[in-house]
Amino acid sequence: MTTSVDRYGRLLDRASPLLAGRTLTRIAWIGGAALLAAYCALFVVLSPLPVQDFPDHLARAVAMHDLLFHGGARFGTIFAFHLAWVPYLLGDLILTAAVALFGPNGGAAFWVVLVVVSLPCAALFYLRMRGIETGARALMLLLSLYLATDWFFLMGFLSFRVSVAMLIGTLGLVELLRRRWSYALFALYTAAIALDYLMHLSPIIFLVAALGVTALMRLALRTTTLRTEVLLAIPVIVVLLWHFTAGSHYREPSDPVAGPWFWGTWYSKFARMGSEFFHFTPRTDLLLVALLAACLLLWSGIPRLRDLRRPLVLELLALGGTFLAMYFVLPLGYSDAYYVDTRPLPLVSFFLTCAWLALPRPDPIVYPRRAPAALLLAGALAIGNLAYLGRHFIAEHAWVAQYRSLVATLPPHAHVLPINTRGSEGAVVPFLHVSGFVSMDRADLEPYVFAGDNGNPMKYFRYLHRPYDPAETWYGDIPRPNINWPAVARDYDFLVITKPYDPGALKLATRTVAQNPSAALLAIVK
Numbered sequence: 001m002t003t004s005v006d007r008y009g010r011l012l013d014r015a016s017p018l019l020a021g022r023t024l025t026r027i028a029w030i031g032g033a034a035l036l037a038a039y040c041a042l043f044v045v046l047s048p049l050p051v052q053d054f055p056d057h058l059a060r061a062v063a064m065h066d067l068l069f070h071g072g073a074r075f076g077t078i079f080a081f082h083l084a085w086v087p088y089l090l091g092d093l094i095l096t097a098a099v100a101l102f103g104p105n106g107g108a109a110f111w112v113v114l115v116v117v118s119l120p121c122a123a124l125f126y127l128r129m130r131g132i133e134t135g136a137r138a139l140m141l142l143l144s145l146y147l148a149t150d151w152f153f154l155m156g157f158l159s160f161r162v163s164v165a166m167l168i169g170t171l172g173l174v175e176l177l178r179r180r181w182s183y184a185l186f187a188l189y190t191a192a193i194a195l196d197y198l199m200h201l202s203p204i205i206f207l208v209a210a211l212g213v214t215a216l217m218r219l220a221l222r223t224t225t226l227r228t229e230v231l232l233a234i235p236v237i238v239v240l241l242w243h244f245t246a247g248s249h250y251r252e253p254s255d256p257v258a259g260p261w262f263w264g265t266w267y268s269k270f271a272r273m274g275s276e277f278f279h280f281t282p283r284t285d286l287l288l289v290a291l292l293a294a295c296l297l298l299w300s301g302i303p304r305l306r307d308l309r310r311p312l313v314l315e316l317l318a319l320g321g322t323f324l325a326m327y328f329v330l331p332l333g334y335s336d337a338y339y340v341d342t343r344p345l346p347l348v349s350f351f352l353t354c355a356w357l358a359l360p361r362p363d364p365i366v367y368p369r370r371a372p373a374a375l376l377l378a379g380a381l382a383i384g385n386l387a388y389l390g391r392h393f394i395a396e397h398a399w400v401a402q403y404r405s406l407v408a409t410l411p412p413h414a415h416v417l418p419i420n421t422r423g424s425e426g427a428v429v430p431f432l433h434v435s436g437f438v439s440m441d442r443a444d445l446e447p448y449v450f451a452g453d454n455g456n457p458m459k460y461f462r463y464l465h466r467p468y469d470p471a472e473t474w475y476g477d478i479p480r481p482n483i484n485w486p487a488v489a490r491d492y493d494f495l496v497i498t499k500p501y502d503p504g505a506l507k508l509a510t511r512t513v514a515q516n517p518s519a520a521l522l523a524i525v526k
Contacts, residue, residue, distance in 0.1 A: 027375075042393070051156040052428050091199055148165075163200035167207060170189065173188060189232075193239055217311075262333060276346055337457065406518065419475055470488075
C-alpha cells in the first residue's frame with residue numbers, strides 16, 4: 001500500500017510541472033496574439049506609418065491606382081506604367097489594390113499590417129514543419145514581434161521584409177516535400193517561388209544557398225534523395241534564367257548606366273554586423289538585444305556539444321552560418337540598390353534563434369522557473385519594443401501631419417522641388433522621402449518618387465518627363481554639391497523645404513507662401 005502511494009505521489013510530482021507548462025504555453029499564445037494585435041492597432045492608428053522609404057512607395061501605389069483604374073486622370077501626364085514580371089511588382093500591386101479599396105491611408109495601414117503579421121505566421125509554420133514543440137513556438141511568436149520590426153522595417157524596406165517571411169514559408173514547404181513528395185504540393189512550392197521573385201529578388205538568391213546547404217547535409221545523412229533535391233532546384237533555376245534573360249531587358253536606353261559594385265571595408269562589415277537591431281538609441285537597442293539573448297539562454301540553457309551535433313540543430317546553425325557568410329561576400333551596393341550585403345542578416349538571426357529553440361530544454365522538475373522566466377522576458381521584449389517604436393512614431397507622425405497640412409496649400413499639378421534638411425534619428429532618416437506626399441496628396445510633379453528612370457529597380461513605373469533632379473541629400477552633404485539653380489528656376493514653380501534651413505543655401509529668389517514648424521512653402525520668383 002505504501003509503495004502504491006509513493007508511486008502515485010511521484011507521478012503527481014512529475015505531472016504537476018507538465019500541467020503548469022501547458023497552462024503557461026496557453027498564456028504565452030494568448031499574450032502573443034494580444035501583443036500582435038496591439039502592434040497592428042498602433043500602426044493602423046498612425047497610418048501612413050512614418051518609416052523612411054514608405055512615402056515614396058505609397059506615392060507610386062497611388063499613382064498606379066490612378067493609371068490602372070482611372071485612366072490616368074490625375075497622374076497620366078506625369079507617370080507611365082507598363083506591366084513587367086519583375087521583382088517589386090507583387091508588393092506594388094498589393095499596395096495599389098489596398099489603396100483602391102481603402103484609400104491611401106487605409107491602404108497603407110493594410111500593407112503595414114500585412115508586413116508585420118507575415119513574419120510571425122511564417123516563423124510558426126516553419127517551426128511546426130521542423131517539429132519544434134509548441135512551447136518553443138509560443139516563445140517564437142513573442143520574439144518575432146521584435147524581429148519583424150527591425151531596422152529594415154524602420155527603413156521602409158517593406159517589400160523586402162515581406163519577402164523574408166515568404167522565403168521562410170517557402171522553406172517550410174521544402175520540408176513538407178522532403179518528408180512526403182506530392183505533385184500538388186510541388187505545384188504550390190513552384191507558385192511560391194514565382195511569388196517570392198515578384199516580391200523581391202533576394203529570396204531567390206537566398207533560396208539557392210538554403211537549398212544547396214540543406215541538400216548536402218540531407219544527402220550525407222541519407223534523409224533525402226538526389227531526385228528530390230534536383231526537382232526542388234528546377235523552379236529556382238527557371239526563375240533565375242527568366243530574370244537574367246527576359247527579366248533583365250526591362251531597362252531602357254535612358255536609364256542610368258549601371259555603376260560598379262562596391263563592398264566597403266572590412267571595418268564597415270564588422271561594424272554593421274548587428275545593423276538589423278539598430279533603431280533610434282544605441283543604449284535602448286543594446287538593452288533589447290540583451291533581453292533577446294537572455295530569453296533564449298533561459299529557455300534552453302547553455303548548450304552541450306552533443307546537443308549542437310543533433311541533425312536539426314546542426315542544419316539550422318549551418319543555415320545561419322551560410323547567411324552570415326553571404327553578408328561578408330555580398331557587396332554593399334550598386335547602381336540600383338544599396339544595403340545589399342545586410343539583406344541576409346534577418347535570416348542569420350532567425351535561423352540562430354530557431355537552432356536555439358531546437359535544443360533540448362532543461363528538465364522542468366529540476367528547473368521549474370526557467371521557462372516562465374524566458375516567456376516573461378520575451379513578453380517584456382515585445383512590450384518594450386512596442387513602447388520604443390510608439391514613442392518615436394507618434395512624434396514623427398505629428399511632424400508628418402504638419403508637413404502634409406503645408407503640402408495641402410499647394411495648387412494641384414504644380415511643379416515642386418522638395419528639399420530635405422532633416423538629419424538622421426539614430427540609424428534611420430525618417431523624413432528623407434517625406435516628399436512623396438507632395439505627389440500623393442496634390443498630384444504635383446516632384447522628381448523623387450522611386451521609378452525606373454531615376455535609378456530604382458521598379459522599371460515598370462516611369463516618369464514621362466522627369467525634371468532636373470539634384471541629389472535628394474544635397475542639402476546635408478559636406479561639402480555641398482553644386483546645384484544648377486537656373487535649371488531649378490526653369491523646371492519648378494515652388495520649393496517645399498523642411499525646417500530648420502539656411503536661406504543662404506538657396507541661390508535663387510523666392511517668396512514665402514506658407515510655413516509651419518515642419519516646413520516652408522516657397523514660390524520661385526521668375
